[in-house]
Amino acid sequence: MLKKLAVAVPFLLLAFPGASLADTYIGIGHHWGDYKNENEVKSDPTGLKLTIGKYLLPVIAIEAHFLKGIGSDAIKVSGLDNGSQMELDRAESLFLRGDLPLAERVNLYGLAGYSTGRLDAAGGGYDVTDKADGVSYGVGLEIVGQNNSYISAEYIQYLDESDNGVDFEYKGVNVNLGMRF
Template sequence: MRPLLGVVLLLMFSPAQADWEWDFLTRGHWYTGLQVGYTETKIDAGTAHPVTLHALGGYQFNPYLGIETRIGLGLNDDTVVDDVEAGIDSYYGLYLTGTWPLTDWVKLYGLLGATNLDLEANDQPSQRSDSATDLSYGVGFSLYATEQLSLNLEVISWVEKGRFDVSALNFGVRYDF
């Protein structure tokens, strides 16, 4: 225990400590946004394209790294074949975001996290519901209209399970505080 304590104290008071920036948590900012998505929902019977809407919020630790949460719902169901309709009931997720500023007004970003998604399928006269949580990933870009307001376009894969696969093309707006 003493050697470990000695190493910790040595590191705390070493000259290298002066270069460490501990204020990375206070240099960031909060943001919020809204996105509409055109999804590709693959189920056993075929593919549906329901529309979704979600709110997002997050914290940007620095220009390159952030954390984000999203909660959304399906706005409509889509016909897969004949009498079979499918739609997204609701979803939520937590993501780590990596941002690459190309210019002051254009930024590329990536998302990596987990999404829980509830899907409904209606094949008259019965209705089925299924839920899954999976690793999610996506890429997109933001165009800043002002220093705080941006438009974004992204492609994201929410769930890739054997029962169903859901991915989306999302378009939205984000406001940085």
């Protein structure tokens, strides 16, 4: 999926010649993940996030997110550490973004799109990799500086799926720094 997004995003961004180059943005950030399943298994891996986006209209953008895990977390079952670790290997998302300007340089925004990701778990003699994909959505708040730099914070429900008969969800909070060009 990463290869498909890497190929598709530049073409999607070029497909809208009416949007000026000043409406392109790129950002990096920190990701705090939250994995939970119906069997009371929980883990909070962390990652780095890259965002690339382009405004198609003044308040509508297309945005790609790329997450790469940088830290594993203990897997807890019913609140107890079972000695295993979970790590976000990677995730990719493609979103349609809608802004609601609150002030001249402050935007509340919503995201709706699709994500794919991979989690790795290991410990106690096992090593498991799980892949999932599905509909994603979220909200964020962005403050744009005088020099077109920005800071944003967002909450995203990346996955809410069923895998091998077990319902799970993966969501995250991201804090990003970026620049509009």
